[in-house]
Amino acid sequence: MDKKQIINEIAKKHHLILDENDPIFAIITANEIMFDDYIKQLEKAQIKIKADLESYKQSLISDIQEEYKKYHQVLQELKLNQVTNLKSNQLQNEKNIDFNKKNIFTAFIIAQIIFLLIGLIIGILL
Numbered sequence: 018m019d020k021k022q023i024i025n026e027i028a029k030k031h032h033l034i035l036d037e038n039d040p041i042f043a044i045i046t047a048n049e050i051m052f053d054d055y056i057k058q059l060e061k062a063q064i065k066i067k068a069d070l071e072s073y074k075q076s077l078i079s080d081i082q083e084e085y086k087k088y089h090q091v092l093q094e095l096k097l098n099q100v101t102n103l104k105s106n107q108l109q110n111e112k113n114i115d116f117n118k119k120n121i122f123t124a125f126i127i128a129q130i131i132f133l134l135i136g137l138i139i140g141i142l143l
Contacts, residue, residue, distance in 0.1 A: 081134045
């Protein structure tokens with residue numbers, strides 16, 4: 018807002034007549050300087066926050082990828098164990114059926130966790 022607009026607004030609201038050399042404009046200038054400095058500080062803080070969030074996101078993605086590899090390896094081991102147990106223990110069919118149900122349930126839970134982690138990665142990246 019320029020000085021003439023300020024003078025007109027003050028005249029309307031307070032019925033005071035100011036001229037362009039009134040000391041009140043020094044206060045307005047001081048306020049502008051302080052607000053400009055404050056805005057610069059906010060912009061710096063915003064840049065730092067964005068960088069921190071990006072760093073956190075990358076760390077989180079790395080952690081999720083690591084966990085995914087672990088769960089993938091566990092799933093492969095469970096799959097291998099299931100095949101081996103089915104071939105070697107055909108005489109203990111009822112015990113194997115119960116064992117396989119537990120492994121399938123465990124694999125299902127692990128698969129759900131993996132899908133959840135993948136969803137988190139996608140959510141963070143978006």
